[in-house]
Amino acid sequence: MQTDKLLLVEKVLILKSLSIFRETPENILADLAPLMEELECERNTLLFHEGEIGDCMYVIQQGEVRIHKGDITLAVLKDREVFGELSLLDAETRSASATCASDCSLFRIDQEPFYELIDSRPEVARGFIKILCQRLRAQNEKSVKG
Numbered sequence: 001m002q003t004d005k006l007l008l009v010e011k012v013l014i015l016k017s018l019s020i021f022r023e024t025p026e027n028i029l030a031d032l033a034p035l036m037e038e039l040e041c042e043r044n045t046l047l048f049h050e051g052e053i054g055d056c057m058y059v060i061q062q063g064e065v066r067i068h069k070g071d072i073t074l075a076v077l078k079d080r081e082v083f084g085e086l087s088l089l090d091a092e093t094r095s096a097s098a099t100c101a102s103d104c105s106l107f108r109i110d111q112e113p114f115y116e117l118i119d120s121r122p123e124v125a126r127g128f129i130k131i132l133c134q135r136l137r138a139q140n141e142k143s144v145k146g
Contacts (some may be wrong), residue, residue, distance in 0.1 A: 008033050014061060014107070017080050020131040021124075028121045035114060036107040047098040047106075054087025054094045055111045063104030067096050076101055088114050089128065 006014075011033035015021045021029060036059070041047070047058065050069060058065070060081050067075040067083060074096055077083055083098060088111050118125040 006038065011036050011107075014059065014080070018059065018082055020082055020085065021127055023130070024123055024127045028123055031117055031121060032109070032114075032124065035109050035117065037110070039104075039106045039108055041100045041104045041106060043100055043102050045100040045104075047100065048084070048094050050094050050097045052094050053091055054084055055091050056108050057082060057084040057088045058098070059107040059109070061105040061107060063106070064101040065104060065106075066099050066101040068099065069096050085128070085132075087111065089132075 008030060012026055012029045015024070015029045015032060015036075016026065021032075024032075038061075041063075047065065048054065060077055060079055060083075062079055065077045065081075065083060066073055067077065084094070086092070087094070088109065091111060114124075
């Protein structure tokens with residue numbers, strides 16, 4: 001029987017290619033990979049709306065996703081980029097909307113199983129904290145220069 005689902009090892013390789021998990025050992029990523037729900041979305045699919053409570057993050061396997069506030073585009077993310085990651089740690093409202101700018105293959109990771117994973121694998125949380133600190137520093141640099 002043919003299936004389009006990715007194998008565990010393929011999901012681990014995708015996770016390892018992401019900056020947020022680059023330093024996370026493969027055996028830990030093998031625990032995270034089964035939490036990745038595969039989604040196929042058509043162009044113009046609204047993934048989430050600004051102001052909604054967030055409880056998951058997304059990984060773009062293939063395609064482009066536009067992050068926006070109303071009609072103002074904040075970023076266009078492409079293959080192997082992550083968005084919504086703050087919602088894995090803190091179920092607050094989304095700061096912007098996300099819409100597929102093309103047909104997309106995505107992975108979704110929900111907050112509750114992720115919490116269960118970091119309870120047993122603190123290295124995953126450390127990787128997350130590191131990338132969030134880097135993003136915060138970059139944002140601080142922008143605001144100082146801007």
